[in-house]
Structure formats: C-alpha cells, structure tokens
Amino acid sequence: MDTNEVLKQVNEIFIDVLDNEDIILRNDTTANDIEEWDSLTHIQLVVAVEKHFKIRFTSKEILTWNNIGDMIESIIQKQP
Amino acid sequence: MIFTSFHFLLFLPIVCLLYYALPPKIRSYFILIVSYYFYLNIQPIYALLLFFTTITTYFSACCINKWSNNRKMILIITLVLNFGILFIFKYYNFTVATLSEILSYLHIKIYFPPLTWLLPVGISFYTFQAIGYILDVYKGNIKVERNFTIYALFISFFPLILSGPIERAGNMLKQFKNPIPFSYTLITEGFKMMLWGYFLKLVVADNLGKYLDSFYNGGFEYASGATTTFSVLLYPLQMYSDFAGYSLIAIGCARTLGIIAMNNFNRPFFSESMPIFWRKWHISLTSWMTDYVFTPLTVALRKWELKGIALASMIIFLLVGIWHGASWNYILFGAIHGTYVGSSALFQKKRKKIEKSYSLSTKRWYKAERIISTYLLAAFAFIIFRTTSIEQACKVIQALFRPWGQLNHGASNAEFFVMLFFLLFFIISEFKANYYPDKIQLLNNSHFSIRVVSYIGIALAILLFGCLDTNGFIYFQF
Numbered sequence: 001m002d003t004n005e006v007l008k009q010v011n012e013i014f015i016d017v018l019d020n021e022d023i024i025l026r027n028d029t030t031a032n033d034i035e036e037w038d039s040l041t042h043i044q045l046v047v048a049v050e051k052h053f054k055i056r057f058t059s060k061e062i063l064t065w066n067n068i069g070d071m072i073e074s075i076i077q078k079q080p
Numbered sequence: 081m082i083f084t085s086f087h088f089l090l091f092l093p094i095v096c097l098l099y100y101a102l103p104p105k106i107r108s109y110f111i112l113i114v115s116y117y118f119y120l121n122i123q124p125i126y127a128l129l130l131f132f133t134t135i136t137t138y139f140s141a142c143c144i145n146k147w148s149n150n151r152k153m154i155l156i157i158t159l160v161l162n163f164g165i166l167f168i169f170k171y172y173n174f175t176v177a178t179l180s181e182i183l184s185y186l187h188i189k190i191y192f193p194p195l196t197w198l199l200p201v202g203i204s205f206y207t208f209q210a211i212g213y214i215l216d217v218y219k220g221n222i223k224v225e226r227n228f229t230i231y232a233l234f235i236s237f238f239p240l241i242l243s244g245p246i247e248r249a250g251n252m253l254k255q256f257k258n259p260i261p262f263s264y265t266l267i268t269e270g271f272k273m274m275l276w277g278y279f280l281k282l283v284v285a286d287n288l289g290k291y292l293d294s295f296y297n298g299g300f301e302y303a304s305g306a307t308t309t310f311s312v313l314l315y316p317l318q319m320y321s322d323f324a325g326y327s328l329i330a331i332g333c334a335r336t337l338g339i340i341a342m343n344n345f346n347r348p349f350f351s352e353s354m355p356i357f358w359r360k361w362h363i364s365l366t367s368w369m370t371d372y373v374f375t376p377l378t379v380a381l382r383k384w385e386l387k388g389i390a391l392a393s394m395i396i397f398l399l400v401g402i403w404h405g406a407s408w409n410y411i412l413f414g415a416i417h418g419t420y421v422g423s424s425a426l427f428q429k430k431r432k433k434i435e436k437s438y439s440l441s442t443k444r445w446y447k448a449e450r451i452i453s454t455y456l457l458a459a460f461a462f463i464i465f466r467t468t469s470i471e472q473a474c475k476v477i478q479a480l481f482r483p484w485g486q487l488n489h490g491a492s493n494a495e496f497f498v499m500l501f502f503l504l505f506f507i508i509s510e511f512k513a514n515y516y517p518d519k520i521q522l523l524n525n526s527h528f529s530i531r532v533v534s535y536i537g538i539a540l541a542i543l544l545f546g547c548l549d550t551n552g553f554i555y556f557q558f
Contacts, residue, residue, distance in 0.1 A: 019432050039370045040355055040389055040425050043378040047385055059379045063219070 001079055006072050013048045017041065027069030049075065081121045082242070083329045084282065084548075091118075096267070096336050104259045108229050111237070111256075111337065118238035119202075126200035129165060134235045136161055137210040138228060141217040145224040155218050159211065166207050169199055174406030204403060205244045206235050208368055213249040215372055222250050230256045239333035243326055245344040245364035252339070260338045272523045273332030279538050280325030282546030284506045287499040288318035290547065296466055300476045304485030312480065314503075316455070316462050320349065321506060323362070349458075350514045352450040354420040357458060365403065369396050390422035397421060409464050409473065416461045498545055 011025045018036040031037040037045070046062055049055075049071070055078040065071050081087045095114050102110055120127050140158035144151045167175075176192035183190055213234070216222045225231045234252050260266070295303060295311040303311070327344035334341045348360035358366050374396045381388030394415070401414020440446040467473040512520060522534040 019436070038355065038359065039374055039378070040393075040421075040428075042375070043382050043389060044385070046379070047382050059376065062379050063376060 001076070003072055003076065006075050007068070009052065010049060010068065010072065010075070013052055014045060017045050017048050025068050027067065027072065029068045030066065053078070055079075081118060083326070083333070084278070087121075092333060092336065099337055100262045104261075107259045108233055108256050112229055112233045115233065115236040115238040115241065119236060119241055122201055122242075123198070126198075126203075129200050129203065130206060130236055130241075131232075133162055133165070133207060133210050134232045137214050137235075138225075138231050141214055141224045142226065144214070144218055151218065155214065158214055162207050162211055166203060168195070169197060169203060171402075171406040202242045205246055206241060208246045208365075208403075209240075209248075210235055212246070212368055212372065216249055222253075225249065225253050227257070237334070237339070239330045239337075239339075240341060243323075243330070245327060245330065245342050246368050247341055247364065251342060255339050263338060266338055266340075267336050270332040270335030270337075273328045273335065275332075275535065275538055276523065277325045277328030277330075277332060278542055278546070280321040280328065280506065282325075282542050282548065283502050285318050285322035285325055286547035287495070287502060287545065288314055288321065290495065291499055292318055292466075296476075300472075300479050303479055303482075304488060305480065305482040306484050306487045308476065308479040308482065310487055312459055312463055312476065315466050316349070316459050317503065317506075319462060319465075320345070320361075347510055347514045349455055349510070350451055351454050352447060353424055353454060354417065354457060355424050357454055358417070358421065365400065369400060373399065386426050389425045393422040393425060394418035404465075407468075408470055409467060412470065412473075413461055413464045416464065420457055420461075502541070502545065 007025060007027070011023065014023045014025060014034070014037075015021055018034065018041060020034070020036055023034060031042065046057065050057060053075055055075065057074055057078075061074050065074070081091060095111075099107055099110060116127060116130075119130060136158055140154050143154045147154070173194045176194065180190065180192060213222075213225075213231075217224050225234070230253060233256050234247070234249060237247075237252070237256075240247055292311055292315055295307065296315075300308060300311070324345040331341045331343070342364055344362060344364050346360040346363065348357050351357035351360055374392055377392040377395060378389055381392055384391070395418070397414040397418035398411060399414070400417065401410040401412070404410045404413070435441045435446075463476050464470075464473045467476060521530075523531065523538075525531050525534065
C-alpha cells in the first residue's frame with residue numbers, strides 16, 4: 001500500500017470518528033487544523049486506525065507523532 | 081511585592097527602562113537578579129527552595145543528556161526530589177491528619193507532628209514548570225539548556241513566578257536567549273493587557289468578592305434561596321475575573337520585557353461542553369496535564385477504548401483538584417469535573433447522533449442551552465471549590481432549595497449597583513470579544529483619541545471603584 005492510499009483510508013477513518021465530512025488530511029495536518037481533534041478524540045482515532053489496519057503501535061510511536069505524515073509513516077512501516 | 085502593590089508600580093517601569101538600556105548580552109543576567117530580588121521581597125527564605133529546584137533540574141537534564149544508560153534513574157530521582165518538596169510543604173499535614181484519622185478507627189494511636197511552615201508562594205507553578213522541562217528533555221522534545229543563567233531565569237522569571245502561566249521551556253528558553261530589540265508595539269500591548277488585568281482584578285473581581293465573601297463566610301447559614309442562587313451563580317465570574325485578571329497582568333508584564341508568554345484563558349464561559357471549558361480555563365495547567373499525564377495515560381489504556389478515556393479523565397481531574405491544595409473539597413471538585421468530562425466522552429457519539437438527526441448544531445437556542453448548562457455545571461462544582469469543608473458545601477447546596485425570599489446583598493445599594501454595573505460591563509465585553517472580535521474596539525481602537533479616552537476611563541474606574549486595599553489574588557494560595 002502506498003502513502004496516498006494509506007492517507008486516503010486514514011482520511012475516511014477521521015471523517016467517521018470525528019463525524020465531519022469536510023475533513024481533508026494532508027501530511028502536515030495537525031490537531032490544530034481540525035476543531036474536533038482534541039485530546040479526547042485523539043486516542044479514539046488511534047484505536048480506529050489500529051483496528052482498520054490490524055496493527056498495533058507502541059506507546060513511544062504514538063507519543064512522538066507531530067502530524068498526520070508521522071502517523072502514515074508508522075502505518076506503512078507496520079505493513080507486511 | 082505583589083502586582084497590586086504600589087511598590088510594583090514603581091518597580092516595573094524602572095526594570096523596563098534599565099532592561100532596554102542594557103546591552104542585549106547582559107539582559108538575561110539583569111532579569112535573573114531582578115527576579116530573585118522580586119521573590120526575596122516576598123519570601124526570602126523560600127528563595128532557597130526555588131534555587132534548589134532550579135539546580136536539581138538543571139543538572140539532572142545535563143546528566144540525562146550525557147549518560148544515556150542511567151537516564152531513567154536520573155529522571156525518577158529528580159521527580160521524587162521535586163515532587164517530594166511539593167508534598168512536604170503542601171500535602172504532608174493533610175496526609176498525616178487523614179492517616180491519623182484512619183488509624184484511630186483501628187484503635188492505633190500514632191502522633192505525627194504537624195508542620196507549621198508557610199506554603200512557599202508559587203511552588204506549584206515553578207515546580208511544574210521545572211518538571212515539564214526535565215520531561216521534555218527526557219523525551220527528546222527539546223535540547224538540554226546548558227546556559228545556567230538562561231535556565232534559572234526560565235524557572236524564576238518574575239512576571240510568572242507567583243501564579244503562572246505555567247510556561248514551557250520550548251517557548252521561553254529561546255526568547256531569553258535571543259532578546260528582541262525594543263518594540264513599541266509589544267510594550268504598549270503589554271501595558272494595555274496589564275491595564276485590563278488590573279480592571280478585571282480590582283474592579284470586577286474584588287467588588288464581587290466583597291459581596292461573595294460575606295455570603296461564603298457564614299452568610300449562607302441564613303441566606304434566602306434568591307441570595308444563595310445569586311451567590312452561587314456569581315462565584316465563577318469572581319474566580320474568572322480574579323485569575324484571568326492576574327494572568328493578563330503577568331502576561332502583559334512579560335510582554336513589556338519583550339517576552340511572549342502563553343495565554344491562560346480564552347473566554348471559558350462561552351464553552352458548549354465541559355471538555356471545551358477545560359481547554360479554555362487555566363490553559364497552562366490543563367495543557368501541562370494533557371501533555372505529560374493524560375495523553376500517555378490514554379495511550380496506555382487504549383484497549384479499554386472509551387472506558388479508558390473516562391478513567392484517564394477521572395485520574396487527571398483528581399490530580400487537577402489535588403494540585404490546588406490538600407483538602408477533600410479540592411479532591412471532590414476534581415472528581416466532579418472528572419465525571420463531567422468522562423461522561424461527556426462516553427456519550428459523545430450518542431449526543432452527536434441526536435444532534436445530527438434533529439440538525440441541532442445549527443440552531444442558536446441549542447447552542448445557548450449548551451453554554452448555559454456548562455456554566456451551571458461549572459458553578460455547581462465551584463461551590464465545592466469555594467467552601468472550606470464538605471459540610472459547608474452541603475449547607476450551601478441545601479440553601480439553594482430554601483424559599484426564594486428577598487435578595488439580600490449585605491452591602492449598601494450603591495456598592496451593590498457598582499458591582500452589578502461593572503459585572504455587566506465585563507460580561508458584555510466578553511460577549512463582544514467572543515462573537516464580534518473586530519467590532520467596537522476600545523483599547524485597540526485605530527483612533528488615537530478613542531484609545532486615550534479608553535485608557536483614562538479604565539484607569540479612573542480602577543482608582544474610583546477598585547478595591548485598592550486588596551489582599552492578593554485567589555490563586556496565590558496554590
């Protein structure tokens with residue numbers, strides 16, 4: 001799966017979890033860019049991504065993400 | 081020397097003048113000396129504690145950076161040392177009193193001598209700031225600061241030392257390292273913030289305080305339902321104008337020296353839910369708790385999904401409650417907010433579904449209802465915060481159900497109307513700033529004459545109606 005495909009699928013997850021159809025993610029998108037993305041919804045997004053891609057991030061990975069690009073990179077690294 | 085003292089009004093302009101007159105290279109030394117002078121003026125002996133926190137966290141950060149094998153151990157020792165000091169001064173008496181009580185139920189009698197030391201001013205604020213730095217270095221979020229003067233200044237910077245905002249090393253160290261040249265805009269911005277902060281504190285908060293103190297210092301025993309309801313509804317506004325006023329003076333003061341500190345409040349009483357309220361209330365503390373405790377906790381508890389978030393919310397708000405002080409009231413205050421935020425997370429999906437099916441989120445009445453409900457929930461929790469025991473809090477809650485009766489304000493009519501007038505002015509200005517930020521500017525009006533009239537008007541309001549014999553800020557006790 002390439003970066004664009006992962007980004008597209010993550011975008012769908014964000015739309016579903018945050019219940020906002022207008023979300024368009026980019027690699028440099030951060031929580032400051034999306035109103036509904038706060039400390040409470042952040043972990044719900046992580047769980048939804050883990051379930052969707054059938055992967056498990058380490059706590060260290062999650063805590064070092066600075067933007068969507070970092071999350072996408074972690075997903076790609078875990079792909080078989 | 082506190083912000084509302086005459087001494088400080090002389091101190092700040094002199095410090096500003098000398099600061100900009102000195103070469104940029106030595107400004108950090110100058111402000112460090114000034115900061116210690118400021119703190120020594122309040123509690124001379126406790127400056128040693130401030131220095132101890134500074135020196136332990138400074139050297140620990142250097143060691144964490146140097147010895148990668150023992151970094152976890154160094155971090156733990158530093159946390160134990162600094163939280164240990166905080167515990168002894170703030171929580172020891174409460175812990176041993178509770179322990180004695182539990183042991184007496186088991187018929188075991190052990191005498192723990194209480195400590196009679198005063199609480200060092202600002203200890204909760206600067207300890208959290210120093211621990212935030214050490215955690216940032218440990219996690220690799222920032223580079224270790226080798227310049228001791230710059231680091232000591234970050235911990236002791238006089239505008240923020242007494243009650244925050246609890247700043248982050250990432251924002252402050254670079255500003256202290258590279259002082260900006262004299263900026264007329266920053267200085268005027270700073271003085272405007274301070275003027276508005278003094279107005280909020282001395283005119284709005286302290287006039288409200290005169291009325292509310294008589295209610296909470298025993299008045300609730302015989303107050304009517306109307307008086308109790310009125311007092312309970314007003315207290316959040318006193319608390320807000322007091323602490324937001326203090327924060328504006330602190331941030332404004334930092335700005336006159338060219339330092340931009342983080343915002344501490346963002347009109348929290350226009351929040352539509354409790355989680356939003358906490359993103360706008362005492363932002364420096366809640367963001368600290370979110371970054372260093374809540375997020376790692378939710379990550380660790382994520383297999384429990386929403387229940388994990390609810391549990392983490394409860395833990396975090398218990399900590400927020402305890403941070404304010406050692407009493408069952410603060411613990412209960414935290415537990416109530418933990419319940420508010422945790423249940424908000426649990427029912428968020430259902431609420432959103434209902435909102436969507438009835439298109440509620442676009443309706444003004446629905447937004448207004450949510451803002452009012454959030455305010456009422458906050459006001460209820462503030463009863464516990466303001467009272468000195470759970471028994472007293474229960475009495476105030478019971479008094480809410482007394483016959484409505486007359487509104488007895490325990491002050492002269494003139495004083496009462498002055499309080500109401502400035503309270504209304506404050507609420508309108510908050511409403512305007514929230515919904516119409518660009519309309520009717522006073523302090524920032526583009527016309528010079530309107531700006532000057534506004535400065536004079538606010539200064540006159542402070543001189544004529546402000547409580548100039550104020551005893552300090554509510555948050556100094558934390």
